[in-house]
Amino acid sequence: MDTIVLLPSFLKFFKEAAGHTNSASDLALTFLTFVLNVAFALSLLCFIIMHASLLSSNTTSVEVYEKKGVVRWKYDLGRKKNFEQVFGMRKALWLLPLFAKEDLENIPALHGLDFPTCSDDES
Incomplete structure (x- = not known):
């Protein structure tokens, strides 16, 4: 997100730098900031993709x-049930570290003692 917000300033800065109106230290600082933002954004994207694949297969690292x-x-148990085991069934609570009462009753894995397997699910 920072990279997207910084991009217009970055482009404007280099257009002005062509006219030599900025100092070399400003140029270096802006370039370094942008490169670090891009690197950080790419690493976070890879992290999100990795954890989404772990979530979809119901595994930990x-x-x-x-x-x-x-x-x-x-x-x-399949993508939908795997997702529900982690985030619960109520969409309103997905971004909060909470579970609804129905989730605690319907998802045995939330108690941390009994974990359903695909053979349990198929029967």
């Missing part, structure tokens, strides 16, 4: 190594 060679991860 440690479990990725445990499931190597497994045809189907036994805790993968």
Whole structure:
């Protein structure tokens, strides 16, 4: 987001720099700030993509190594149910670290003792 906000200023700055109206230190600082913002934004994007794939397969970063060679991860219940196990069923609470009473009653994994598997789900 910072990169998008900084982009117009960055372009304006370099247009003015062509006319030599800015100092070399301002030019270097603006360029460095923009490059660091782009690098940070790309690393966050990769982080989000990685965790979205972990969420869709119902695994943690440690479990990725445990499931190597497994045809189907036994805790993968499908994208929708995997998402609901993490965020709950009420869309209004998805951005808050809360669960609705119905979630606690309907999603046994939230208690931390019983985790449904795909064989449980199919029966």
